[in-house]
Amino acid sequence: MTASAVASRSSPLNRLSLAAAAALTLFAAPAFAAVQDPPPPVPMITAEPAPSPEEAAFQIKGDAFNVEAERMGAELETIMDDASLxxxxxxxxTDAVLTQYEPKFAxxxxxxGAFLRQMxxxxENAEKKTEILAVADAASAQLRGLPAQIRTAIEAALAAPPAPPAVD
Structure with missing residues (x-):
């Protein structure tokens, strides 16, 4: 769960703003599409090359990590939505949950990072080696920083004044 997702779930006012933006997008999209040039014809879809054994193995690790991150997000959401706390x-x-999951993020x-450096x-990646190595460093740092970003978003959400009750 991203830091903005935690923050947006902590306030009904934020949810209302997001819902309004989504609704506006729904209604505006057809009108916007009407003034656009027609899209180019869709090219024939070609089969993607099969992933390498390394890519397939890492995909499994990525899927497992994603399950852990979703579990953490659900735990954080449950805590933040508990009106009795x-x-x-x-x-x-939430600090305890984040502390529990930080080693998994690290x-x-x-x-x-190791997978990208291996790639x-x-x-066949010689021309893109510098770019891939830069992405390896940046992505690794970003993943390590996610728990801190989520903590910051939670602290901001808790410091914000409570949203006024909804009026029907």
Missing amino acids: DGATKKAR AFADEY AEKP
């Missing part, structure tokens, strides 16, 4: 309790409990960040060394 005060802000201090929510902060303590381990996956290391594995992802950069393949002869």
